[in-house]
Each structure stands twice: as structure tokens, then as C-alpha cells.
Amino acid sequence: xxxxxxTPSNKVTEKGKYVELRCDxxxxxxxxxxxxxxxxxxxxFLIYFQGTGAADDSGLPNDRFFAVRxxxxxxxxxxxxxxRGDSAVYLCASSPSADPYNEQFFGPGTRLTVL
Amino acid sequence: xxxxxxxxxxxxVFKGAPVExxxxxxxSGSPELFWYVQYSRQRLxxxxxxxxxxxxxxxxxxxxxxxxxxxxxxxxxxxEDSAMYYCALNxxxxxxxxxxxxxxxxxx
Numbered sequence: 001x002x003x004x005x006x007t008p009s010n011k012v013t014e015k016g017k018y019v020e021l022r023c024d025x026x027x028x029x030x031x032x033x034x035x036x037x038x039x040x041x042x043x044x045f046l047i048y049f050q051g052t053g054a055a056d057d058s059g060l061p062n063d064r065f066f067a068v069r070x071x072x073x074x075x076x077x078x079x080x081x082x083x084r085g086d087s088a089v090y091l092c093a094s095s096p097s098a099d100p101y102n103e104q105f106f107g108p109g110t111r112l113t114v115l
Numbered sequence: 116x117x118x119x120x121x122x123x124x125x126x127x128v129f130k131g132a133p134v135e136x137x138x139x140x141x142x143s144g145s146p147e148l149f150w151y152v153q154y155s156r157q158r159l160x161x162x163x164x165x166x167x168x169x170x171x172x173x174x175x176x177x178x179x180x181x182x183x184x185x186x187x188x189x190x191x192x193x194x195e196d197s198a199m200y201y202c203a204l205n206x207x208x209x210x211x212x213x214x215x216x217x218x219x220x221x222x223x
Contacts, residue, residue: 003158033211042119042201042213043159056210091159098209100147101166106159 002026004107006092012113013082021077021110025094032075033104034067035091043091049075050098082114117142119204121214128192129222136187136217138176138202147205148185150176151213154198162187162200172196192221 005024013019025032030051035043045059049069057067064082069075079086089111093104118141128134140146150162163171165178165185176187185202202214 031209035213040124040215042121042215043211044213045211048209048211050209056208058210093159100205100207100209101164103149103161103164104211106151108158 004092004094004105006090006107006110008110009108010111010113012115014115015082015084017082017114019079019082019112021079021090021112023075023077023092023094023107025073025075025092026105027073029094029096029105030072031095031098031102032069033093033095034075034077035093037089037091037109039088046077048098055098079112082112084114087112087114117146117204117206117210117212119202119212119214121200121202121217123217124215125218125220127220127222130194131191134189134192134196134219134221136200136202136219138185138187138214140183140185140202140204142183142204142206144207146178148176148178149203149205150174150185150187151201151203152198153201159201192219194221194223197221 007022033048034046047057052072064080066078089109091109092107095102120139148165152162153159174189201216
């Protein structure tokens with residue numbers, strides 16, 4: 001079946017602009033995770049959803065970052081007033097549930113470059 | 116707060132040699148630990164999880180709660196094992212923490 005997909009694969013924007021990154025999880029997966037990965041580092045947790053609600057958004061760096069999952073499937077990560085420091089690969093993952101034993105299935109990532 | 120440390124950024128071994136990728140964690144609760152692998156131009160994927168006590172592609176990992184470690188081992192490395200390896204910890208609350216990864220190169 002189809003895996004996790006993310007669009008766009010690459011996004012180049014200018015400092016101060018608004019961007020939206022989309023994640024399509026595996027069908028039926030109720031848990032959805034967003035991570036940010038900077039060069040030379042591991043994935044850094046941003047937020048995770050269980051269904052439609054954000055169960056833990058403690059990793060969002062500031063109020064410029066926001067994520068939604070209105071119907072419990074597709075999720076959008078929104079970044080306002082982008083800064084050069086936001087440049088990174090943004091990864092999305094989904095899991096059958098938020099049970100800690102569960103494997104997470106990762107998407108290919110969106111590479112965001114803020115000029 | 117939880118933390119995962121992978122002390123080696125780079126690890127290089129010859130084909131057929133044993134390999135050990137180190138992972139140490141700190142977490143006050145009972146952790147669920149995983150190893151993920153990313154091959155060149157592929158997405159991150161699960162290699163193994165401690166709860167399953169399984170061997171995947173010849174790799175094993177033992178959780179040592181006394182040393183708070185979850186090192187990944189393989190007795191005879193193969194060239195196709197060359198990849199980036201990440202150790203990850205899941206908490207009961209569902210949050211995941213990853214280490215910064217180790218790049219393994221297996222030389223012919």
C-alpha cells in the first residue's frame with residue numbers, strides 16, 4: 001500500500017514569508033508526528049496528533065509554528081514569518097496509534113530553504 | 116526530560132568485522148527503544164525495537180537498564196549495512212526522542 005507522503009518535496013521561500021507543509025499518513029493510522037531535522041542532527045520532535053487533536057505540541061519552537069489535522073488524516077504544518085534558522089528537512093511520520101511500542105512510518109520529508 | 120546520545124558520529128569497519136553502534140539514554144520512566152536506519156536516498160525506516168527481541172539483517176540490540184544503553188551489534192558487517200543509524204526512545208506519553216545518528220561505512 002501507499003506509504004506516508006509529503007508535499008512539496010522542496011520549498012524555497014524568502015525570509016518573512018508564510019509556508020505550509022503537507023503530510024498524508026498511511027490510511028487508518030491515528031497517530032501522526034512532525035519532526036524537524038537540521039544538518040548533522042537527528043529528527044527533533046515538534047508535535048504529535050492522536051486523531052484530530054494535538055496530543056503533545058511541546059516541541060514547537062515558538063508561536064510561528066502551528067499544525068492542524070482537522071479530519072484526523074492529512075496534516076498541515078504552518079510556519080509564519082519564516083526565518084533563515086527554519087531551514088531544515090521537515091519529516092512526518094504516522095503510526096497505527098500512539099502506543100509507545102509502535103513503529104513509526106516516515107515520509108520522505110520536505111526540504112525547506114529560507115533565503 | 117528524556118535524552119538519547121549516540122557518541123559516534125562516524126564509524127568505519129571492514130567487511131566481515133564486528134560492528135557496535137552505541138546508544139545511551141536518559142529517561143526517568145520505562146523506555147521503549149528503537150533503532151531506525153536510513154540508507155542512501157531512502158526514507159527513515161525501522162530496523163528493530165527492543166520489545167520484539169528480534170534479529171533483523173543480523174543486527175541485535177540489548178536493553179541494559181543498569182547502564183541505560185541500547186547498543187546495536189552485528190557480528191559480521193556487510194557493505195550493504197553502510198547507512199545512517201538512529202537510536203530512538205518513546206515515552207508512555209507518545210513522545211519520541213532521537214539521537215543525532217551514526218554514519219556507518221563498511222569498507223570492502
